[in-house]
Amino acid sequence: MRRTAAALGLVFVAGACRPPVAGAEARVRAEAVTAAVPAPRVSEAANLPRLELRPSSVEPGGIAVVLLDDRAAQPARVTVHFRGTRINFFAGDDRRPRALVGIDLATPPGTYPLVVEVGHPARSAPSQRRAAAGRRGHDGRNGQPLRLTALLTVRAKEFPREDLAVDRRYVEPDARSLARIRREQTRLDAILAVASPRRLWRGAFLVPAEGPLGSPFGLRRFFNGEERSPHAGQDVRVPEGTPVVAAEDGRVVLAAPLYFSGNTVILDHGLGLFTLYFHLTAFRVREGAFVDRGVPIGRSGKTGRVTGPHLHWAARLSGARIDPLLLTRDRATEETAEEMNGSKGRY
Numbered sequence: 289m290r291r292t293a294a295a296l297g298l299v300f301v302a303g304a305c306r307p308p309v310a311g312a313e314a315r316v317r318a319e320a321v322t323a324a325v326p327a328p329r330v331s332e333a334a335n336l337p338r339l340e341l342r343p344s345s346v347e348p349g350g351i352a353v354v355l356l357d358d359r360a361a362q363p364a365r366v367t368v369h370f371r372g373t374r375i376n377f378f379a380g381d382d383r384r385p386r387a388l389v390g391i392d393l394a395t396p397p398g399t400y401p402l403v404v405e406v407g408h409p410a411r412s413a414p415s416q417r418r419a420a421a422g423r424r425g426h427d428g429r430n431g432q433p434l435r436l437t438a439l440l441t442v443r444a445k446e447f448p449r450e451d452l453a454v455d456r457r458y459v460e461p462d463a464r465s466l467a468r469i470r471r472e473q474t475r476l477d478a479i480l481a482v483a484s485p486r487r488l489w490r491g492a493f494l495v496p497a498e499g500p501l502g503s504p505f506g507l508r509r510f511f512n513g514e515e516r517s518p519h520a521g522q523d524v525r526v527p528e529g530t531p532v533v534a535a536e537d538g539r540v541v542l543a544a545p546l547y548f549s550g551n552t553v554i555l556d557h558g559l560g561l562f563t564l565y566f567h568l569t570a571f572r573v574r575e576g577a578f579v580d581r582g583v584p585i586g587r588s589g590k591t592g593r594v595t596g597p598h599l600h601w602a603a604r605l606s607g608a609r610i611d612p613l614l615l616t617r618d619r620a621t622e623e624t625a626e627e628m629n630g631s632k633g634r635y
């Protein structure tokens with residue numbers, strides 16, 4: 289396991305996040321030491337839990353795992369804020385509190401703060417907070433929330449271009465179709481905005497159909513010469529009627545025909561992680577059902593905006609469009625799959 293401090297590139301010093309008290313604010317500025325000198329520069333830092341980011345730089349569509357080096361912290365009381373989204377921590381198989389941060393496909397390159405709060409202010413009564421403000425305690429468990437900051441680098445990535453010829457109605461939908469598209473988008477947004485509190489997935493995800501991989505995640509797409517949304521999933525080249533299985537344990541939150549994606553299944557794996565299955569010819573599941581990893585959920589087809597039969601497989605993490613192959617035990621991404629779960633052994 290490559291876990292040297294230099295490889296992680298991050299050491300964090302925290303500032304206590306406490307209610308403003310005149311003259312008593314002892315905020316320690318967050319500081320990232322990115323060089324090979326990992327020692328914190330503030331002596332107090334030795335007593336503070338540390339944050340680690342794996343990896344510390346990610347491409348659009350990637351996943352960053354935020355780890356809190358404090359097994360005593362209650363994950364339910366730890367959150368991370370990234371680009372306006374609040375993401376809950378959970379306990380990995382190794383009991384270490386962690387959170388998965390999805391980097392949306394359209395995220396501009398740059399350095400972004402990840403602000404972790406240990407101990408929700410809302411959970412401690414104001415009187416406790418006042419008492420805590422007078423103490424030196426700063427571990428987020430004495431009723432005093434702690435704020436830690438990590439810096440995440442999003443690298444620039446040029447995704448290749450793909451040109452496709454499709455039926456005109458998919459490029460220039462009529463007014464009636466536009467109204468349908470908007471209704472469906474609202475429904476999808478509502479489904480994907482709900483992070484169920486329980487982790488349902490258990491380990492690395494399956495590629496949900498057996499066949500060669502087709503168009504990769506992130507392609508810039510031109511339909512009949514006009515640029516449209518980029519390709520936010522991974523295609524699997526399978527003929528019509530191929531079994532499509534659940535990539536991991538989850539709950540069916542959508543099984544319905546949609547304009548662009550055709551017959552669509554969405555599985556909720558908990559904690560804001562979803563997988564999506566497009567262009568199916570038949571459903572094998574109903575909304576509300578819980579499904580196990582590997583169980584058939586439908587058959588592949590060519591419904592919706594397609595040029596031929598295939599499975600389009602996509603994933604969302606707290607709303608971010610991420611590359612679903614990063615969830616699998618694909619060789620190139622094994623490290624991410626392990627860090628996501630906090631274990632090596634499963635599957």
Ligand SMILES: [Zn+2]
Pocket residue numbers: 503519521522523599600601
């Ligand atoms: Zn696709």
